[in-house]
Amino acid sequence: MTMLQGFQIALHALRLNPLRSILTMLGIVIGVASIVTVFAIGSGAQLRLQEQIRSIGANVLMINPGAVYQGGVRLKEGSKLTMTESDVQAILEQIPEIQAAAGSIAGTAQVIHESKNWNTTINGTTTGHFMVRDWQLATGRYFSGAEEAGAGKVVILGSTVARELFAPGDDPIGAQIRIMKVPLEVVGVLDRKGPAQDDVAFVPLTTAKLRFLGSASNINRDSVAYIIAKVAADGQMAGARTEIENLLRQRHRIPAGQEDDFKVQDPAAAMEAQQGAIRTVALLLVAIASVSLLVGGISIMNVMIVSVTERTREIGIRRALGGRMRDIRLQFLCEALVLCLLGGAIGVGAGVTLSMTVARMAGWITSIDGQAIGLALAFSIATGLIFGFYPAHKASKLSPIEALKTE
Amino acid sequence: MTALRPLISLQSVSRTYRADGVAVAAVRNVSFDIERGEIVAVMGPSGSGKSTLMNMIGLLDLPSEGALYLEGADVADLSEDRRSSLRARSIGFVFQSYNLLARHNAIENVALPLVYCGISRKERLARAEQSLEAVGMVHRAHHFPRQLSGGEQQRVAIARALIASPLIVLADEPTGALDSRTGAEILALFAALNRTGQTIVMITHDPGIATQCRRTIRLHDGELVADETLAPILPKRSAAP
Numbered sequence: 213m214t215m216l217q218g219f220q221i222a223l224h225a226l227r228l229n230p231l232r233s234i235l236t237m238l239g240i241v242i243g244v245a246s247i248v249t250v251f252a253i254g255s256g257a258q259l260r261l262q263e264q265i266r267s268i269g270a271n272v273l274m275i276n277p278g279a280v281y282q283g284g285v286r287l288k289e290g291s292k293l294t295m296t297e298s299d300v301q302a303i304l305e306q307i308p309e310i311q312a313a314a315g316s317i318a319g320t321a322q323v324i325h326e327s328k329n330w331n332t333t334i335n336g337t338t339t340g341h342f343m344v345r346d347w348q349l350a351t352g353r354y355f356s357g358a359e360e361a362g363a364g365k366v367v368i369l370g371s372t373v374a375r376e377l378f379a380p381g382d383d384p385i386g387a388q389i390r391i392m393k394v395p396l397e398v399v400g401v402l403d404r405k406g407p408a409q410d411d412v413a414f415v416p417l418t419t420a421k422l423r424f425l426g427s428a429s430n431i432n433r434d435s436v437a438y439i440i441a442k443v444a445a446d447g448q449m450a451g452a453r454t455e456i457e458n459l460l461r462q463r464h465r466i467p468a469g470q471e472d473d474f475k476v477q478d479p480a481a482a483m484e485a486q487q488g489a490i491r492t493v494a495l496l497l498v499a500i501a502s503v504s505l506l507v508g509g510i511s512i513m514n515v516m517i518v519s520v521t522e523r524t525r526e527i528g529i530r531r532a533l534g535g536r537m538r539d540i541r542l543q544f545l546c547e548a549l550v551l552c553l554l555g556g557a558i559g560v561g562a563g564v565t566l567s568m569t570v571a572r573m574a575g576w577i578t579s580i581d582g583q584a585i586g587l588a589l590a591f592s593i594a595t596g597l598i599f600g601f602y603p604a605h606k607a608s609k610l611s612p613i614e615a616l617k618t619e
Numbered sequence: 620m621t622a623l624r625p626l627i628s629l630q631s632v633s634r635t636y637r638a639d640g641v642a643v644a645a646v647r648n649v650s651f652d653i654e655r656g657e658i659v660a661v662m663g664p665s666g667s668g669k670s671t672l673m674n675m676i677g678l679l680d681l682p683s684e685g686a687l688y689l690e691g692a693d694v695a696d697l698s699e700d701r702r703s704s705l706r707a708r709s710i711g712f713v714f715q716s717y718n719l720l721a722r723h724n725a726i727e728n729v730a731l732p733l734v735y736c737g738i739s740r741k742e743r744l745a746r747a748e749q750s751l752e753a754v755g756m757v758h759r760a761h762h763f764p765r766q767l768s769g770g771e772q773q774r775v776a777i778a779r780a781l782i783a784s785p786l787i788v789l790a791d792e793p794t795g796a797l798d799s800r801t802g803a804e805i806l807a808l809f810a811a812l813n814r815t816g817q818t819i820v821m822i823t824h825d826p827g828i829a830t831q832c833r834r835t836i837r838l839h840d841g842e843l844v845a846d847e848t849l850a851p852i853l854p855k856r857s858a859a860p
Binding site for chain 2: 539
């Protein structure tokens with residue numbers, strides 16, 4: 213008897229008991245569907261993080277304002293802008309490992325070009341920002357020195373903003389757009405860096421302070437919301453970080469023992485740690501999902517054992533008519549395999565549907581890769597083989613004489 | 620060489636079962652040959668060892684002592700798998716309770732032994748149809764066993780036994796579950812098959828049936844008590860009582 217004949221016999225037998233077959237498969241369906249879904253959500257989350265890590269750029273340190281005391285009251289982190297443009301200058305000049313650094317202030321505003329408008333992040337910064345993040349231009353140029361010094365009415369658009377404001381054929385370079393009633397000339401459009409990163413418009417720091425964000429009470433002429441700095445080499449990250457901390461404590465006159473009013477962070481490292489955590493959680497969930505696969509396997513074994521008992525006479529007849537022990541074993545193994553494979557296939561379908569639904573409803577990124585599907589199917593085949601073997605073996609060991617005597 | 624040897628030869632065959640620690644001899648020291656083309660009735664009361672003898676001739680069981688030769692080959696030397704393959708190709712079983720697979724129709728039941736001969740589905744069904752034709756059941760090919768009468772089911776079972784052109788057809792009380800008229804029809808079918816040269820061994824406890832077979836082997840308490848051939852055409856064989 214060939215494998216193909218085994219599958220034909222198995223399908224025939226399973227069709228005779230459709231409800232039982234479906235119920236038996238259910239455990240496998242649920243197990244495989246959960247594995248596929250968890251994989252899809254987990255790898256989606258990782259993809260999103262990887263994109264964020266890439267978009268930050270390599271070897272980047274980020275300096276954010278920390279918690280500050282004001283008259284004995286400890287304020288929320290970032291509620292007061294503690295860093296200044298001269299801090300940026302000092303970091304650049306005094307710490308040799310730092311290749312580039314830039315301060316930024318940011319807010320959101322409506323950007324308008326002719327009849328189109330778009331709400332986006334307005335980031336006031338210097339050309340150093342693009343150096344730190346290794347962010348190339350798709351077209352145009354960065355800010356000139358004169359524009360940075362003299363609050364030039366120029367803007368560099370992220371690719372999303374450019375797409376939203378300009379028709380596909382239009383060249384944005386040289387066009388006039390308006391932000392908060394201020395007309396600005398588009399001088400550059402940036403390369404794509406990722407959906408979350410590209411929705412931004414950059415203006416010179418001076419322009420932002422003078423024309424848009426300067427009116428906010430917590431902004432003085434010199435302060436910046438955050439600083440990003442690029443360290444020359446990967447191995448220098450820790451050293452550069454300590455040096456920045458020492459320099460800023462000194463510049464901010466923070467006495468020994470008192471908390472910093474700033475925080476130096478390594479966003480890539482933090483995200484990598486987060487990625488590790490996601491991976492751990494995903495693995496844990498896959499492990500839990502595998503338990504349902506195990507339970508599904510046990511229910512298949514249970515039903516197969518019952519089926520072998522019910523069909524003892526059939527086994528006797530088949531043996532008398534020339535079925536070898538291995539033919540009987542193959543027949544029942546094929547039944548278990550068909551149950552698991554069908555269950556696995558339905559489970560993959562359900563898992564893909566479920567993760568797409570989750571993606572749409574919760575707005576999460578999910579990613580279904582062939583590897584996860586392959587793994588889930590491999591798991592279900594393994595389940596079929598492992599839990600189908602014992603009943604099949606039991607069937608093949610039946611004495612044909614005894615089997616023919618049963619009713 | 621093989622053609623000169625008897626189709627089946629039993630030499631001092633015994634079969635002992637061990638039940639609850641007690642050895643029970645189902646067949647004791649039985650010897651006889653079956654030649655090609657014979658039709659033999661094996662008679663005896665229940666418990667006389669008929670079925671055990673059938674199981675051994677049908678390669679479902681092996682002698683505990685003595686030897687059983689199929690075409691000159693000692694079946695004890697054959698592997699389990701080889702004996703299974705021989706059952707598919709060389710032995711045709713007909714049972715008292717028909718033993719058709721309830722969930723398969725007549726033609727699929729008839730084709731079943733060929734599954735284990737590695738024959739393609741198309742050829743299996745073609746040969747099953749021929750076999751059904753031979754027993755006059757081709758018009759019931761797509762009926763399921765429950766849709767057939769007892770006599771019809773037994774005809775399908777005989778078609779199944781014949782499909783691989785076996786060396787020997789073993790029938791265990793083939794008319795035991797049938798009314799006398801239908802039983803007579805089935806016996807006539809066996810007689811017709813035997814006239815075409817088919818070797819048939821039939822177990823029965825009905826003397827009326829045995830008289831229709833040229834040769835009758837009688838068993839009592841596992842021992843061979845008589846081996847009678849009615850017509851003097853075949854050389855007379857007898858075993859010591």
